[in-house]
Amino acid sequence: MPHYDLAIIGSGSGNSLITPFWDDRKVAMIDGGVFGGTCLNVGCIPTKMFVYPASLAAAPREAARLGVDLSRDKVRWNELRDRIFGRIDAVSEAGRRYRADELAHVDLYQEHVRFTGPRTLSTESGVELTADRVVVAAGSRAVLSDVPGIGLPQVHTSDTVMRIDGPPERVVVVGCGYIAAEFAAVFHGFGAEVTQVNRSQRLLRGNDAEIAGRFAAAAADRWKLRLGFSLQAVEDNRDGSVTVVFADGDGKQLRVAADIVLMATGRVPNTDRLGVDAAGFDLAGDQTLSVDANLRVLAGGMPVDGVYALGDIANSYQLKHVANREARVVAHNLEHPDRLRTIDCTAVPFAVFSNPQVASVGLTEDAAREQAAAGADIVTAVQDYGSTAYGWAMEDEEGVVKLVAERSTGRLLGAHIMGHEASLLIQPLVQAMATDVAVHQLARGPYWIHPALTEVVENALLALDVEVPADVPL
Numbered sequence: 038m039p040h041y042d043l044a045i046i047g048s049g050s051g052n053s054l055i056t057p058f059w060d061d062r063k064v065a066m067i068d069g070g071v072f073g074g075t076c077l078n079v080g081c082i083p084t085k086m087f088v089y090p091a092s093l094a095a096a097p098r099e100a101a102r103l104g105v106d107l108s109r110d111k112v113r114w115n116e117l118r119d120r121i122f123g124r125i126d127a128v129s130e131a132g133r134r135y136r137a138d139e140l141a142h143v144d145l146y147q148e149h150v151r152f153t154g155p156r157t158l159s160t161e162s163g164v165e166l167t168a169d170r171v172v173v174a175a176g177s178r179a180v181l182s183d184v185p186g187i188g189l190p191q192v193h194t195s196d197t198v199m200r201i202d203g204p205p206e207r208v209v210v211v212g213c214g215y216i217a218a219e220f221a222a223v224f225h226g227f228g229a230e231v232t233q234v235n236r237s238q239r240l241l242r243g244n245d246a247e248i249a250g251r252f253a254a255a256a257a258d259r260w261k262l263r264l265g266f267s268l269q270a271v272e273d274n275r276d277g278s279v280t281v282v283f284a285d286g287d288g289k290q291l292r293v294a295a296d297i298v299l300m301a302t303g304r305v306p307n308t309d310r311l312g313v314d315a316a317g318f319d320l321a322g323d324q325t326l327s328v329d330a331n332l333r334v335l336a337g338g339m340p341v342d343g344v345y346a347l348g349d350i351a352n353s354y355q356l357k358h359v360a361n362r363e364a365r366v367v368a369h370n371l372e373h374p375d376r377l378r379t380i381d382c383t384a385v386p387f388a389v390f391s392n393p394q395v396a397s398v399g400l401t402e403d404a405a406r407e408q409a410a411a412g413a414d415i416v417t418a419v420q421d422y423g424s425t426a427y428g429w430a431m432e433d434e435e436g437v438v439k440l441v442a443e444r445s446t447g448r449l450l451g452a453h454i455m456g457h458e459a460s461l462l463i464q465p466l467v468q469a470m471a472t473d474v475a476v477h478q479l480a481r482g483p484y485w486i487h488p489a490l491t492e493v494v495e496n497a498l499l500a501l502d503v504e505v506p507a508d509v510p511l
């Protein structure tokens with residue numbers, strides 16, 4: 038039975054744990070999927086490599102408003118796809134080869150594994166292995182509704198939809214989360230007829246209600262949006278296309294013909310495939326592994342010696358920048374068990390790279406008001422991109438910055454942005470929240486470049502009705 042100093046399940050964020058510290062120790066890297074995990078192979082990176090060209094392809098609509106007539110002649114999808122995956126697949130394969138062939142102290146197991154005890158594992162091919170320390174970084178996977186026709190080749194998840202021959206002409210997107218929003222924009226940008234259908238009435242669940250409402254209006258302005266319908270079946274039309282059948286709460290049917298269907302109805306942690314019962318590990322309500330602030334896995338509420346978890350299997354953010362930070366904490370804790378560090382989840386931002394973009398950090402207005410003792414100390418400001426000089430240049434009619442703050446302290450509690458490069462505009466606000474810089478200090482401390490689009494953030498900060506100290510910079 039091979040024994041290791043460290044066994045890592047998952048080569049996504051888990052791959053970064055093999056630091057020089059382990060050079061003279063034995064490490065098992067175990068991954069039953071494609072080397073490099075979700076972000077590299079089927080997640081953040083390839084999606085954004087589609088998002089950017091799709092945003093260029095969508096430019097004629099915007100340019101026309103400004104008096105410039107452009108046309109989108111052709112989307113060479115297959116060429117674009119092969120360029121993207123030519124780059125990504127090579128990175129994944131180089132990473133795999135490095136771990137498999139070039140590091141004498143690392144054994145790469147390319148198969149799935151299950152726990153048989155807290156630090157004992159069994160691979161699909163029957164190898165039993167033990168380790169002093171184990172890190173579970175086994176990620177999450179897409180959920181598929183159990184309806185007739187779900188197995189048809191036209192039905193995709195984000196894992197497969199970027200590899201199709203195309204471009205498709207008619208796309209049905211099921212769901213209303215980040216993945217649905219990003220792919221609806223990609224296919225719309227490339228000229229497909231997109232119908233996005235969701236069970237609930239609200240898009241981008243968990244976002245500030247005002248931003249989610251504005252995003253729904255912007256989406257409905259671009260592609261077909263049908264809310265309140267649940268997927269019932271996918272029917273094979275026997276001509277290469279399918280009909281996607283939905284029903285609302287009253288049983289009214291919606292039937293949409295499509296070349297492809299993208300199921301974007303959420304992701305679940307892979308704990309159900311890991312044999313966590315045999316290890317005795319605790320699960321949280323959302324089926325992630327329960328961990329303490331040091332990211333040690335819990336069993337019966339107590340940390341299991343030497344066993345850590347990180348990423349989508351251990352948190353409900355399902356964001357790569359969170360998984361990366363957790364990996365840094367776990368790497369430290371593995372190397373310094375006598376000086377454990379904790380994970381800090383202050384001001385975790387996210388961005389949805391749709392059209393328009395959405396970005397957010399901290400509390401929504403509703404959550405802030407719920408959390409405020411009497412509800413009286415919360416102030417908000419809503420600033421349209423169109424109120425700034427750069428917004429005039431763009432003739433922008435949609436972009437908006439919404440800020441939530443505490444009146445008495447000037448503490449920024451939340452920031453929510455929709456519009457052009459929202460993912461960039463949010464960053465100074467993330468910095469302010471992470472380092473506890475008050476609203477008036479952020480607005481008047483640094484210079485803000487004129488007439489950059491960042492002025493919309495500056496103006497939103499100035500519009501917040503917070504108490505301003507007398508000596509604040511002018």
Ligand SMILES: Cc1cc2nc3c(=O)[nH]c(=O)nc-3n(C[C@H](O)[C@H](O)[C@H](O)COP(=O)(O)OP(=O)(O)OC[C@H]3O[C@@H](n4cnc5c(N)ncnc54)[C@H](O)[C@@H]3O)c2cc1C
Pocket residue numbers: 046047048049050051067068069070071072073074075076077079080081082084148149150151174175176177195216307310311347348349350354355356357358359360
């Ligand atoms: C389409 C899409 C777009 C996204 N875009 C963004 C974005 O723009 N920004 C952002 O922050 N986040 C984004 N995310 C989320 C982000 O990709 C994930 O949060 C992140 O990759 C999770 O990393 P991880 O290390 O936890 O898991 P993963 O990278 O998924 O790694 C887990 C690995 O474990 C392996 N594994 C699982 N079970 C077993 C087992 N039993 N035995 C052996 N191996 C196993 C899997 O094969 C996999 O390789 C996106 C996700 C998707 C799907």
Ligand SMILES: NC(=O)c1ccc[n+]([C@@H]2O[C@H](COP(=O)([O-])OP(=O)(O)OC[C@H]3O[C@@H](n4cnc5c(N)ncnc54)[C@H](O)[C@@H]3O)[C@@H](O)[C@H]2O)c1
Pocket residue numbers: 182211212213214215216217219234235236237241242266267268301302303304354355356387388389390
């Ligand atoms: N830019 C980013 O940071 C980014 C991009 C993509 C994904 N991600 C991560 O990936 C995770 C998964 O994304 P997601 O969009 O799949 O999940 P999600 O949980 O955000 O959204 C899924 C949506 O599908 C709907 N739904 C579920 N079942 C349905 C059904 N049968 N019929 C119709 N609608 C149904 C739900 O109401 C929900 O709104 C997210 O939590 C996110 O953190 C991040």
